[in-house]
Amino acid sequence: MTYDLSATPAAELEVRIAQLQERLRQKEVQAALIVQKTDLYYFSGTSQQGWLYVPDTGEALLMVFKEFERAKQESQLVDVIPLVSPKKIPDQLQLMGLVLPSVLGMELDVLPVNLFSQYQKIFADAKIVDVSTEIRLVRAVKSSYEIDRIRKACALSDQVALRVPELLVEGKTEVQLAGEIEAYARSLGHQGIVRMRLWGSEMFYGHLMSGSSAAVPSYLASPTGGEGVSSMIGQGAGYKKIGRNEPVLVDYVFALNGYLSDHTRIFSLGQLPDELMQAHEAMLAIQEEVKKLAVPGVLTGDLYEQMIALAEKKGYGENFMGVGDRKIRFTGHGVGLELDEFPFIAKGQTLPLAAGMVIALEPKAIFPGKGVVGIENTHLVTEQGLESLTTLDNTIRII
Amino acid sequence: MTYDLSATPAAELEVRIAQLQERLRQKEVQAALIVQKTDLYYFSGTSQQGWLYVPDTGEALLMVFKEFERAKQESQLVDVIPLVSPKKIPDQLQLMGLVLPSVLGMELDVLPVNLFSQYQKIFADAKIVDVSTEIRLVRAVKSSYEIDRIRKACALSDQVALRVPELLVEGKTEVQLAGEIEAYARSLGHQGIVRMRLWGSEMFYGHLMSGSSAAVPSYLASPTGGEGVSSMIGQGAGYKKIGRNEPVLVDYVFALNGYLSDHTRIFSLGQLPDELMQAHEAMLAIQEEVKKLAVPGVLTGDLYEQMIALAEKKGYGENFMGVGDRKIRFTGHGVGLELDEFPFIAKGQTLPLAAGMVIALEPKAIFPGKGVVGIENTHLVTEQGLESLTTLDNTIRII
Incomplete structure (x- = not known):
């Protein structure tokens, strides 16, 4: 099977860079130096090791440490050059007639301190400020090119879930089933x-757990x-054997050519207790209501509160998104090249939804000792509300 | 199949912490605050989210944000308490009669700048210095408990490689074979x-590539x-179909209960050209010579140069560890809870080998357009040289 492996088109990169440049100018940052692997891929089309210099106006410059020939092939940017060390960046910029920035933006949410110190020495006269929020805001709204890629990942998420009933056998351990699905x-x-x-944070393919073990809390914001x-590795599938009459949660990410789909379906060998079946129906009802509410302009913090209110109204206040002080304070998150992109449908968030955002919504009910039910789909924000990009039947699949 | 999932023993944690404390005192750092997930697991026995405070003498204190009950169960440390925010750490320390440090050590090689700024505000009167080298030096020498765990991972690496001949079929793509082995x-x-x-850096299970695609260089230090x-994801298995008479490189990590084994074996459907067979034999010969040379006290940089000299003497100077300016400047690396632990068998390294270090040595010969041959085993440094913990037949397996 083959997929479109072609490079990110030049026009796509141009728009992304222009959007970042606008935000840099608003923040009075004269240039950004992008080094994190995912941001680098987003703005240049390659994940090879290098530095992308984005001045607040004009052409971006990709300097590649390793592997230059590959980066040159993968990136549709015009200016791609080899560079043996970050120490050479200022000379290189001046050689190309650029003025060194007095305020330089970097990804300070992810850049380690020791590396930052190196860059501070290299740009000794510059004040280095955080532009991760600006980068994440640009990345939050997806282009039609990106939405098309996410759609493909979503279709494959559905396809993977369709395979689960064939592989689900009583007595198989969670990790064994996980390995087969993976x-x-x-x-x-x-x-x-x-x-x-x-x-x-770290994530393997996703979470596959059965019955009580799905309800065991972990460090993860999930x-x-x-x-x-x-x-x-205190999360995910373990050695528990999958039994009958317990919900098997398959919360898997499909990662295709960089883009992610996030997706949960519940399976069971034999009937589940009514309590769990009803809770699942309630989670589906919450999803349907939210899909209508989630239109551009709505504050993500308000959407979160609306979901909490819906869960309480339906009698699941106690179980919704965790129990007691183990409740997590979000009900959804942006999805793109990373699993935790903007926006967060979370307590106190003031970012408004915008058309073109892609979010995974995951209304789930946790029953300690019994299991987890609920749903997760990846949705596109449109003027009419959410369009679900993952479309496989949302009900519990009883086998 | 079940494994020993029991917690890291208290006596083990005690020794590790005492070793770190000695290094803190030498460096005149009054305490370390450990936050990185792997270091936290190494010194406390849990990967749940929290902060391990290690004063230069006395008991360490594990403060857990999420998930406290789980961390309490997993960690055999005496002092494990819940904490809702890092802002509370100084109060908590003072409550327990501890004097706040004027010099505080943190893992500045991995800690992002924005988080560092938060900790600097919390410990406003302290100078925060990097203690990642001290931590990595403690972790570099493995205890018998750790060696036993690595041995188990190594045995499973051998077992996985034994399965490859059953799964290797002409025309299968690299990723498909990879998925089955995984x-x-x-x-x-x-x-x-x-x-x-x-x-x-990032690594999935490892590298599985066939023929020419194994020789395609990437950003990775490999x-x-x-x-x-x-x-x-510009590295690893791709959509190339595996053909006859080309080397299939299976360079896989087995990660068992935290501990890693790194392991490469070469397979082929049908005979390989003499050129590759001979290069493989040369790599095995280098490995055997190095196993005798690598005794405690030898400088890792010198060991690297000896391997280079051996490769040149055998006529593989051009192909050893890469070609032209794509050569990487190392021939091995420490292995433990992370894939890139101390020591590095690399150009210019001054760290001497010590008994109890565990290293993966990977003499490999790269032939662009043709493929990669060579070997990788995980070895224990002993007074008599290297003991290979992965023991499966090192020759190319022709199927």
Whole structure:
């Protein structure tokens, strides 16, 4: 099976860079130096190691440490040059007739301190400020090119979930089932690595847990935790054997050519208790209501509160998104090249929704000792509300 | 299949913390605040989100944000308490009768700038210095408990490689074969996530490439690159179909309960050209010579130069560890909870080998357009030289 592996088009990169430049000018930052792998890919089309210099006006310059020939091929930017060390950046910029910035923007939300110190020495006369918010705001609204790529990832998420009933057998461990599903995903082109931006967060393919183990909380900012395989990886699938009459949560990301889809479906070998079936129906009802409410202009913090209110009204205030002090304070998140993109449908968020944002909404009900039910789909924000990009039947699949 | 999932023993944690404390005193740092996930696990036994405060003498204190009950169960430290915010750390320390440090050590090689700024505000009167080298030096020498865990991971690396001949079929894509091998690894308890410390580095299960695609260079600090599935993930297995008479490189990490084994074996459907067979034999010969040379006290930089000299003497100076300016400047690396631990067998390194270090040595020969041959095993440094912990037949497996 082959997919479109072609480079990000030049016109696409141009628009992205122009949007960033506008934000740089608003913030009075004269240039950004982009070094984080995902941002670099977004603005240049390559993940090879290098530095993308974006002045507040004019052409961006991609300087590549390793691997130059590959980056040159992958990036449709005009100015791509090799560079042996970041120490050479100022000379290189001056050689090209550029004035060195007095205020330089970098991704200070992810850049480690020791590296920052190196860049501060290299740009000794510049004040280095954080432009990660500006970058993330540009990235939050997806172009039609990006939406098309996310649609493809979404279709494959549905396809992976369709395979689950064939592989789900009583007595199989969570990790064994996970491995089989993951192998199938990989054969469809899943890139393996799922990137998260938040420092200290990590995600394998996703969360596959059964019954009580899905309700075990973890360090992760997620309504589900999971026992995991050890105290080193304290989340996700573990050695629990999957039994009958318990919800099997398959919350998997499909990562295709960089773009992600986030997706949860519930399966069960045999009937589930009414309590769980009803809670699942309630989560679906919340999803349907939110899809109409979530129009451009709505504040993401308000949308979060509306979802909480809906859950309470339906009698699931206690179980919604966790129990007691283990409740997480969000109900959805932006999805794109990273799993934790802007916007966050979370308590106190003031960012308004905009057409073209792509968000994963995950109304879930947690029943300690019993399991987790609920749904997650990846949606596009449109003028009419949310359009679901993952479309596989949302009901619990009883096998 | 079940493994020992028990917590890191208290005595083990005690020794590790005492070693760090000695280094803190030498550096005149009054305390370390450990926040990076892997270091936290190493010194406390849990990966849940929190802060480990290690004064230069006395008991360490683990403060847990999320998930407290889980961390309390996993960590065998005596002092484990819940804490809602890092802002409360100074109050908490003073409450316990501790004097706030004037010099505080943190992991500045990995800690992002914005988080550092928060900690600097919290410890407003302290100078925050980097103690990542001290932490990495403690972690570089493995205890018998750790060596035992790495041995288990190594045995599973061998077991995974033994499965390859059954799955290797002409015309299968690299990613499809990769997915199948990965599913098998996962069924044996592979934790999925493989952690690297170097910022901007990432690794899935490892590298599986065939023929020419193994010789495609990438951004990664590795002799092999790989086409990868897209320009977003510019390394590793891609969509190339595996053919006959070309080397299939299976360079996989087994990650079991945190500990890693790094391991490369070469397979081929049918005979390989003599040129590649001979180069492989030369790499094995280099490995055997280095195993005798690598005794405690030898400088890692010198060991690197010895390997280069051996490769040149055997006529592989051009192909060893890359070609032309794509050569990487190392031939091995420490392995433990992360894939890029101390020591590095690399140009200019002055760290001497010590008994108890665990290193992956990977003499490889790169032939652009043809493929990669060579070997990688995980070895324990002993007084008599290297003991290989991965023991599966090192020769090319012709199928």
